[in-house]
Amino acid sequence: MACSETVTQVSLDSLDRSIELLTSVDAADAPFLSCYLDLETGAEACREFLASEAEFIRSGLGDIAQLDFDEAYQRLQEQFDGVFREGIRGVAIFTRSMMGGRFSEVIPSMLPFRNQLSFYRVPDIRPLLSLRDAYAERYLLWAASDGVELLRIEGGDVQTLAWVAEKRVEWHAANQKSLLSRNRPVKSGRQFGGFALQTFSRVLKSAGRLKLVLAGDTNRIEKLRQWLPRHLSKAVSQTVTVSPFLDRGRALRQIIDHSAAGCRAAVDLFTKSCLQVPLVRRRCVTGPSSTLEAIESRVLDTLLITSNTTPTLIDSTQSSVLASVDKESGQATLINRGRYWDPGIELSRLACQQGIKILVSNTRELFRQGGVGGLLSDATNVAVMPRPNASVATERVA
Incomplete structure (x- = not known):
């Protein structure tokens, strides 16, 4: 009979359920705090990172948004105090204030995350999508x-x-x-x-x-x-x-780490081939607008996305090309009137809702295309977004 041991208490099924929950939760007036931490750096280093990032984010918010942020951040700190236990090397924490419908979700990980804190209308699930590949059987x-x-x-x-x-x-x-x-x-x-x-x-x-x-x-x-x-x-x-x-525990962690690195390398190689090999390149779309069009048309087979993308400020005078995002839940207006729109967060969420395969890759080739692209399911003629001559209706922000 086979015997089992546990490196962490996190299974692929539980990770999939968490991703499904985060992509299905409705956006509201209060944004989400999405936090990813590398617990191997220690509790003190994590707290210093959170304090520094929280101060930076809060400084750019209005009075009402600061209240939402403060409540969500307090809940995040409460959750953080209980995440350190044996075998847990990383953690993802998502919180939202009572104004948007109080929400809290903690996801431990067998692999460390890169430290990250963001405040956006919906959760940023991209690091979880990357982790899912490493969790595969x-x-x-x-x-x-x-x-x-x-x-x-x-x-x-x-x-x-x-x-x-x-x-x-x-x-x-x-x-x-x-x-x-x-x-x-x-x-x-x-x-x-x-x-x-x-x-x-x-x-x-x-x-x-x-x-x-x-x-x-x-x-x-x-x-x-x-x-x-x-x-x-x-x-x-x-x-x-x-x-x-090496003792058995350390050896297993090393094997899992190398295997995860191998998964990331395979994803990067696939992404490069999509963007560089002529025969494959003909089936690809790049850039937020063309990729969104392919998702809406339900002709996208695989979404290629970077772990960081540049948010766009949607001007109130601009016609909303993004009105279909979250159309079913009636949340489109939240991103159409003077709000920032992050294509990486939005398109990965939309792709998850449609069951589209998602690969997270930080290759230079994908960053050059705006951090977003995809492979079409057939030879459907969806135009690749051209490089704009000048920015007219949008403003790039750091």
């Missing part, structure tokens, strides 16, 4: 000093599915055709380290259909590659070098 084949272990990792849950003792691993059995045949038990049905052959076989077949991560020191990773049957070798997506002198 994957299988890990780990060659440690005492044997080879197969684990299933999803979110903060780590489940040991099978283990073979080092003395039973025939590393040099070159003539064997499969991992199972190299470690065949005696006919009496004797098990490997307490795991039945049937369980071991079933898990390997499942892992063969998924992306597989290999971990261990340099020599053992090479042994693993030679040890695996061909169909599993083809499933290997990443290798992580781990020192044999």
